[in-house]
Amino acid sequence: MVSQSLPNQYLADPDVQLMMQVISGDDSAFEDLVKRYQDRLIGFFYHLIRDRTAAEDMAQEVFMRVYKARERYTARARFSTWLFRIAHNLASNQKRGLARRREIPLSGSSDPEEAVRREQEFLAEKSALMPTRQIDSKETQHIVRNALDSLNERQKTAVLLHKFEGMSYQDIGEIMDLNVVAVKSLLSRARGNLKEVLERHL
Secondary structure, X not given: OOOOOOOHHHHOOHHHHHHHHXXXXXXXXXXXXXXXXXXXXXXXXXXXXOOHHHHXXXXXXXXXXXXXXXXXXXXXXXXXXXXXXXXXXXXXXXXXXXXXXXXXXXXXOOOHHHHHHHHHHHHHOOHHHOOOOOOOHHHHHHHHHHHHHOOOHHHHHHHHHHHHOOOOHHHHHHHHOOOHHHHHHHHHHHHHHHHHHHHHHO
């Protein structure tokens, strides 16, 4: 039974409702959550560490942690915010033990076309970053990948959550344990760094 004391905006989250079903013992609801978020988590980790196998392993670890924590779960945020906070903490804890710079083609991601589309949309999101010439998708991938990899880990995480996952400043703050002002500052520095790198190529 869902507590009536929970904020309405969280109760309205369909993924929160699925998690409540998981708590009640519905394993099919957990499978639904895995289907909804598996590719997103793999993409998030892949963009951070550039290692397909490690990204898959880390996504699996996140789901294991979610399942183990199910009886302690309380809906104090949107489910996606809670999930990516777990993912962020895992990435931070394991970053030193991973081959973060291994060269793996983007086509090795779970959905290559979706990854290309997201990176192209990210590139064009700000008019200042719009290319002055036509570039093919492979070149776009390479340029955006290098630009993202030029950021430090905190900046890259904030950009991935904001531009790729569409999360608000407040959500990012909850995930990264920052206030909204700090998130805005972090993204502002990231945009400046990205612009500098992209302008050299575009």
